[in-house]
């Protein structure tokens with residue numbers, strides 16, 4: 001997908017980056033990213049993907065804006081309290097970068113809509129506020145073989161990883177037992193959700209363009225009170241109820257490919 005003169009000018013400072021270039025910019029333009037949970041976290045992810053020149057954003061978030069969202073939801077304005085968040089997110093982002101296509105879906109992620117949402121995207125960013133939606137998205141990304149950037153936080157702690165189905169641990173491998181998460185039960189500071197969100201957006205840009213080194217098979221943990229950052233290698237469960245099947249399928253496919261190429265008979 002070619003870039004227009006306006007796009008080349010708009011993104012000039014990032015096109016200059018070694019490892020990104022015009023090819024990387026074209027890849028961004030060709031990409032549709034699904035952001036679930038467009039709040040303090042997802043809204044800021046969407047902002048940085050929009051200014052970076054992602055081709056299309058699908059924004060999914062049910063419910064209306066509350067006054068107590070305003071300490072972190074930077075795409076919102078005070079006069080929008082009581083109205084659907086994603087519609088305002090689309091309006092704000094369109095003003096910042098009119099070249100980005102934006103589909104705003106004022107719904108939560110459910111078993112009924114998750115497959116359509118994931119199939120329509122090249123990459124998903126999981127910013128939902130509960131594990132029900134996170135698990136649904138993880139399962140659908142594994143099912144449709146789509147990369148998923150997983151960003152989660154609790155008070156001053158934040159977690160980030162990138163899941164490539166069949167290659168890295170999935171969300172179910174990393175968190176086989178779900179933490180007790182109360183939707184309204186933890187404190188959150190906008191600068192903390194924003195820090196995690198910018199790193200998550202950077203992760204998406206890396207996956208798409210090949211810039212730098214994404215967190216494949218690595219879990220970044222951050223404690224922002226003490227500014228302690230660490231990378232861990234989470235366990236890839238060979239018997240994971242969600243991703244073990246696709247892992248085996250990929251191994252079989254690879255073996256079949258080798259088999260075809262070499263005409264060797266390999267029994268799997």
Ligand SMILES: [Zn+2]
Pocket residue numbers: 169170171172173174237240241242243244
């Ligand atoms: Zn798994």
